[in-house]
Amino acid sequence: MRVTVWGENVHERRDPEVAAIYPEGMHEAIAQGIREQGGADVSVCTATLDQPEQGLGRVVLGATDVLTWWGHAAHDDVADDVVRRVCDRVRGGMGLVVLHSGHYSRVFRELMGTTCALRWRNAGERELVWTVAPAHPIADGLPDVFAIPRQETYGEFFDVPPPDELVFISSFAGGEVFRSGCCFARGRGRIFYFSPGDQEYPVYHQAEVRRVIANAVRWAAPRGRVRDAPFEPIHADPP
Amino acid sequence: MRVTVWGENVHERRDPEVAAIYPEGMHEAIAQGIREQGGADVSVCTATLDQPEQGLGRVVLGATDVLTWWGHAAHDDVADDVVRRVCDRVRGGMGLVVLHSGHYSRVFRELMGTTCALRWRNAGERELVWTVAPAHPIADGLPDVFAIPRQETYGEFFDVPPPDELVFISSFAGGEVFRSGCCFARGRGRIFYFSPGDQEYPVYHQAEVRRVIANAVRWAAPRGRVRDAPFEPIHADPP
Amino acid sequence: MRVTVWGENVHERRDPEVAAIYPEGMHEAIAQGIREQGGADVSVCTATLDQPEQGLGRVVLGATDVLTWWGHAAHDDVADDVVRRVCDRVRGGMGLVVLHSGHYSRVFRELMGTTCALRWRNAGERELVWTVAPAHPIADGLPDVFAIPRQETYGEFFDVPPPDELVFISSFAGGEVFRSGCCFARGRGRIFYFSPGDQEYPVYHQAEVRRVIANAVRWAAPRGRVRDAPFEPIHADPP
Amino acid sequence: MRVTVWGENVHERRDPEVAAIYPEGMHEAIAQGIREQGGADVSVCTATLDQPEQGLGRVVLGATDVLTWWGHAAHDDVADDVVRRVCDRVRGGMGLVVLHSGHYSRVFRELMGTTCALRWRNAGERELVWTVAPAHPIADGLPDVFAIPRQETYGEFFDVPPPDELVFISSFAGGEVFRSGCCFARGRGRIFYFSPGDQEYPVYHQAEVRRVIANAVRWAAPRGRVRDAPFEPIHADPP
Numbered sequence: 001m002r003v004t005v006w007g008e009n010v011h012e013r014r015d016p017e018v019a020a021i022y023p024e025g026m027h028e029a030i031a032q033g034i035r036e037q038g039g040a041d042v043s044v045c046t047a048t049l050d051q052p053e054q055g056l057g058r059v060v061l062g063a064t065d066v067l068t069w070w071g072h073a074a075h076d077d078v079a080d081d082v083v084r085r086v087c088d089r090v091r092g093g094m095g096l097v098v099l100h101s102g103h104y105s106r107v108f109r110e111l112m113g114t115t116c117a118l119r120w121r122n123a124g125e126r127e128l129v130w131t132v133a134p135a136h137p138i139a140d141g142l143p144d145v146f147a148i149p150r151q152e153t154y155g156e157f158f159d160v161p162p163p164d165e166l167v168f169i170s171s172f173a174g175g176e177v178f179r180s181g182c183c184f185a186r187g188r189g190r191i192f193y194f195s196p197g198d199q200e201y202p203v204y205h206q207a208e209v210r211r212v213i214a215n216a217v218r219w220a221a222p223r224g225r226v227r228d229a230p231f232e233p234i235h236a237d238p239p
Numbered sequence: 240m241r242v243t244v245w246g247e248n249v250h251e252r253r254d255p256e257v258a259a260i261y262p263e264g265m266h267e268a269i270a271q272g273i274r275e276q277g278g279a280d281v282s283v284c285t286a287t288l289d290q291p292e293q294g295l296g297r298v299v300l301g302a303t304d305v306l307t308w309w310g311h312a313a314h315d316d317v318a319d320d321v322v323r324r325v326c327d328r329v330r331g332g333m334g335l336v337v338l339h340s341g342h343y344s345r346v347f348r349e350l351m352g353t354t355c356a357l358r359w360r361n362a363g364e365r366e367l368v369w370t371v372a373p374a375h376p377i378a379d380g381l382p383d384v385f386a387i388p389r390q391e392t393y394g395e396f397f398d399v400p401p402p403d404e405l406v407f408i409s410s411f412a413g414g415e416v417f418r419s420g421c422c423f424a425r426g427r428g429r430i431f432y433f434s435p436g437d438q439e440y441p442v443y444h445q446a447e448v449r450r451v452i453a454n455a456v457r458w459a460a461p462r463g464r465v466r467d468a469p470f471e472p473i474h475a476d477p478p
Numbered sequence: 479m480r481v482t483v484w485g486e487n488v489h490e491r492r493d494p495e496v497a498a499i500y501p502e503g504m505h506e507a508i509a510q511g512i513r514e515q516g517g518a519d520v521s522v523c524t525a526t527l528d529q530p531e532q533g534l535g536r537v538v539l540g541a542t543d544v545l546t547w548w549g550h551a552a553h554d555d556v557a558d559d560v561v562r563r564v565c566d567r568v569r570g571g572m573g574l575v576v577l578h579s580g581h582y583s584r585v586f587r588e589l590m591g592t593t594c595a596l597r598w599r600n601a602g603e604r605e606l607v608w609t610v611a612p613a614h615p616i617a618d619g620l621p622d623v624f625a626i627p628r629q630e631t632y633g634e635f636f637d638v639p640p641p642d643e644l645v646f647i648s649s650f651a652g653g654e655v656f657r658s659g660c661c662f663a664r665g666r667g668r669i670f671y672f673s674p675g676d677q678e679y680p681v682y683h684q685a686e687v688r689r690v691i692a693n694a695v696r697w698a699a700p701r702g703r704v705r706d707a708p709f710e711p712i713h714a715d716p717p
Numbered sequence: 718m719r720v721t722v723w724g725e726n727v728h729e730r731r732d733p734e735v736a737a738i739y740p741e742g743m744h745e746a747i748a749q750g751i752r753e754q755g756g757a758d759v760s761v762c763t764a765t766l767d768q769p770e771q772g773l774g775r776v777v778l779g780a781t782d783v784l785t786w787w788g789h790a791a792h793d794d795v796a797d798d799v800v801r802r803v804c805d806r807v808r809g810g811m812g813l814v815v816l817h818s819g820h821y822s823r824v825f826r827e828l829m830g831t832t833c834a835l836r837w838r839n840a841g842e843r844e845l846v847w848t849v850a851p852a853h854p855i856a857d858g859l860p861d862v863f864a865i866p867r868q869e870t871y872g873e874f875f876d877v878p879p880p881d882e883l884v885f886i887s888s889f890a891g892g893e894v895f896r897s898g899c900c901f902a903r904g905r906g907r908i909f910y911f912s913p914g915d916q917e918y919p920v921y922h923q924a925e926v927r928r929v930i931a932n933a934v935r936w937a938a939p940r941g942r943v944r945d946a947p948f949e950p951i952h953a954d955p956p
Contacts, residue, residue, distance in 0.1 A: 091592060091593060091637075093852070104711075110591060111591040112591055113588060113589040113590055113591040113664055114569060114664050114665055114708070114709075115569060115665065115708045115709045115710070117708075117709040117710050117711045117712075118711060118712075119711070119712040119713075119714050120711060120712070120713060120714075121713065121714060121715065121716070126414075128414045128416075128956055130394075130395045130396075130415075130416050131395070131396060132395050132396060132397075132418065133401065133902065134396055134904070134905045135810070135902045135903075135904070135905050135906055135907050135939075136902075137940055139940075140940035140941065141940070141941065144395075144396060145395075145956050147956065155369075155712075155714070156369045156370070156371050156383075156384075156408065157369075157370060157371060157373055157383060157709065158371075159569075159665050159708070159709040161639065161642075161662065161663060161664060162372065162404065162405070162642050162663055164639075164640050164882065165401065165881065165882075166401070166405065169395065169408060169416045169418070170416070171410045171411075171414050171415065171416045172410075173414075174715075174716030174717070175365075175367045175410050175412075175716050175717050176369075176410065176716070176717070177367075177369050177408045177409070177410045177416050179371065179408070184639065185639060185640055185850065185852045185853075186591055186592050186639060186852075187592055187593065187637050187851070187852070188851050188852050189852060190852050222852075223854055223856075223857035223858070224857065224858065230592075230593045230595075230637070231592075231593045231595040231635065231637040232593070232595050233582075233595045233596060233597070233598060234595075234596075234597040234598070234633075235597075235598060235599060236597050236598075236599060236633070237599065237652075238599070238652030238653050238654070239652070239653050239654070239845055239862050239864065326830075330831060330832060330876075332613070343950075349830060350830040351830055352827060352828040352829055352830040352903055353808060353903050353904050353947070353948075354808060354904065354947045354948045354949070356947075356948040356949050356950045356951075357950060357951075358950070358951040358952075358953050359950060359951070359952060359953075360952065360953060360954065360955070367717055372663065373665070373666045374571070374663045374664075374665070374666050374667060374668050374700075375663075376701055378701075379701035379702065380701070380702065384717050386717065394951075394953070396948065398808075398904050398947070398948040400878065400881075400901065400902060400903060401881050401902055403642075403643065403878075403879050404642065404643075413954075413955030413956070414955050414956050415955070415956070423878065424611065424613045424614075424878060424879055425613075425830055425831050425878060426612070426613070426831055426832065426876050427612050427613050428613060429613050461613075462615055462617075462618035462619070463618065463619065469831075469832045469834075469876070470831075470832045470834040470874065470876040471832070471834050472821075472834045472835060472836070472837060473834075473835075473836040473837070473872075474836075474837060474838065475836050475837075475838060475872070476838065476891075477838070477891030477892050477893070478606055478623050478625065478891070478892050478893070604892075606892045606894075608872075608873045608874075608893075608894050609873070609874060610873050610874060610875075610896065611879065612874055622873075622874060623873075633847075634847045634848070634849050634861075634862075634886065635847075635848060635849060635851055635861060636849075640850065640882065640883070643879065644879070644883065647873065647886060647894045647896070648894070649888045649889075649892050649893065649894045650888075651892075653843075653845045653888050653890075654847075654888065655845075655847050655886045655887070655888045655894050657849065657886070
């Protein structure tokens with residue numbers, strides 16, 4: 001299984017506080033977590049916005065089974081054809097794991113059909129992540145609840161379609177709740193959204209968070225060959 | 240629409256603190272709320288465990304479109320044939336609104352197929368009820384979030400099947416989260432579980448809680464005639 | 479409740495066979511069905527592509543609680559700003575009932591996030607519409623199964639997200655199956671897709687089909703005020 | 718992964734026609750299919766009703782990760798304590814794959830909370846099995862549609878709760894449709910119902926059917942340790 005960890009890589013280069021937490025970029029920490037916990041058959045590459053074709057040209061995508069996405073400061077800089085190419089590849093079978101502020105990326109919004117808006121506040125509060133689907137493979141090996149000591153607060157209403165499966169719900173010290181682990185199917189592809197991971201806190205160094213992402217990558221992996229294009233109408237005789 | 244509010248009516252008669260909050264019984268407060276907010280076409284009766292046939296004989300059930308259920312101290316006293324009769328009537332189309340500790344009633348457990356166990360603590364904490372399905376009729380007229388000043392704490396994992404629709408999620412001051420408003424279909428019947436309402440707090444006097452229950456009663460109401468019995472196998476020629 | 483029945487109104491004016499079935503346009507037949515079966519509190523208007531602002535200007539949409547959509551030959555002629563306006567209004571709470579070939583409209587595709595492609599064949603085959611959610615209000619008053627004598631065949635895979643609720647499944651004489659009645663939530667809005675209704679057959683004159691559409695309009699109706707715009711991020715203090 | 722294939726083993730011993738198709742019993746054909754297509758890490762045993770403890774004593778169940786269930790003629794002979802033990806083990810994490818007439822087993826009915834009744838007719842008609850969830854692991858390697866040349870006809874309404882995920886829908890030559898591949902979660906356990914497989918036809922010798930069952934076994938396999946008992950209430954301090 002070939003995983004591409006895509007990172008916007010903007011905060012890490014311009015904000016010294018973020019660079020101190022993620023000296024090699026957030027994408028490297030995320031990639032490292034998947035390498036650690038994803039299993040021996042997973043090979044992980046990274047790609048960033050500042051690369052040619054924004055890191056997501058046809059060759060890279062054509063060799064990607066699961067893509068993870070973290071973006072925040074530069075959502076609007078992602079080019080139209082990159083958005084189209086990624087969305088089509090997801091519909092054709094590529095898995096997609098969208099992280100934290102990636103909820104507001106163009107890719108995620110297009111695949112959801114909703115605004116993906118939410119309630120938020122950055123106060124470094126404690127987040128508790130509760131498992132509400134103990135039989136789900138993305139919850140494998142996770143405790144009933146785990147704490148992220150300091151995190152940006154996300155709260156409902158989170159404007160996504162009702163998820164096909166809801167795996168985690170978070171609470172925050174201020175009293176907010178958030179559907180923090182959500183599964184969606186689109187065409188031949190599977191999408192998992194996981195909300196922890198603001199750039200100001202070392203969330204992607206935490207073992208439980210890495211485990212969730214590694215589980216999600218395995219869950220989202222395509223079974224058969226990923227198609228170059230999504231479904232088209234079929235004019236067919238009776239079977 | 241004919242609503243029967245069933246109450247166990249045990250705490251109210253033996254615990255002075257509960258009787259002080261609900262001098263006419265919790266069932267009367269719940270019934271009053273539905274009368275207040277349920278609309279002009281709703282007629283509401285009450286029934287209790289200490290009545291003949293435990294308040295739920297064939298005549299009563301046969302004249303009930305939606306049943307609400309509150310129980311706690313005497314789940315095991317509900318007779319086998321009452322459980323069977325209620326479950327069959329739900330499967331035949333009667334709406335069912337299960338409240339708070341009713342999660343552990345024999346009726347709810349049989350209809351869910353799971354243990355319906357949960358995490359709990361009675362510390363009189365603040366509960367925040369968040370709407371996560373703003374398009375749902377049970378959320379009609381409710382704010383994005385409302386507070387119940389003091390409540391028993393319920394927490395995940397709540398062992399029910401994944402609800403067909405999730406309308407509310409609660410947080411508690413201690414950090415727990417709970418899927419507090421859950422929709423289920425069983426046969427021709429619709430079931431809503433709503434978790435607020437411990438007997439030690441005046442929850443059923445609160446306007447928002449009454450609104451939720453009144454909305455749920457309307458949502459759960461059968462469209463056509465309620466059948467006396469649930470589905471049976473049909474041996475049929477081609478249509 | 480104010481319903482706007484939008485029709486592309488192309489086939490009816492250029493194909494004599496269609497005009498013979500729907501002399502006043504398909505939209506008039508659909509509107510007539512809702513008037514007949516929708517209840518006394520429903521007022522129904524029609525709008526068509528050839529009108530100013532393609533029939534869907536701000537004033538019309540601002541006075542619409544539920545919009546029904548039939549299109550086929552001119553999906554690409556619907557203007558960008560009309561698509562945006564309709565989708566935003568749905569996300570803000572307006573109900574949407576998408577009919578037959580409307581599955582491939584720009585509006586539906588944007589709200590679904592998928593291709594909405596399907597398998598098809600126009601052989602005038604018998605369609606059987608089976609109820610698989612007898613407790614659902616959209617199935618109210620419908621039999622277990624009803625036949626549409628001649629219809630275009632639609633078949634799986636229908637590339638939409640898994641519907642929140644599946645109300646009808648159709649079979650066709652050739653052996654195809656199709657999820658013909660599907661519910662979706664998007665923001666504050668509710669969407670129902672119903673597949674019967676090719677322009678070559680008198681489907682919208684059939685009582686059962688009219689009943690489904692009338693039920694769907696009631697189900698999709700917004701409870702509160704429709705917002706002019708969908709959700710936006712909320713930066714908020716703790717509740 | 719340890720799979721136990723449970724078979725009622727009644728028809729095979731009393732009906733010569735069935736014995737001709739399944740000389741070693743239906744359970745052996747099902748087991749053989751899983752061995753063939755389930756992967757190298759799967760070990761498969763069989764168990765039957767006529768064995769001590771009806772084949773499902775504590776030792777056997779304690780060594781079972783996934784149980785498959787075929788029954789028809791002797792549902793009522795399955796003992797109360799076997800039903801309780803199997804249901805509790807599923808709630809504790811054991812996977813369960815219920816086949817064909819197993820829909821009416823005591824185990825499945827208790828876990829669903831519904832009657833599990835359906836429409837049926839045994840006319841040896843062609844069944845077409847359509848994939849409606851191409852991204853689902855249970856659809857892995859299956860075509861868009863496959864035919865079972867002769868089968869008992871099952872039709873809607875199938876009285877189960879709305880499945881968490883719907884993977885297959887079947888049509889029959891007579892025009893019936895049936896949700897033939899349905900996923901459910903109960904506690905820590907996962908359940909898949911798959912309808913093909915009447916004893917009078919050689920369905921479990923067919924490659925596609927074997928593939929579905931083998932996929933389902935993998936999908937239903939527990940991730941962590943199966944608990945001896947399902948969830949119980951937890952009285953807990955704040956996390």
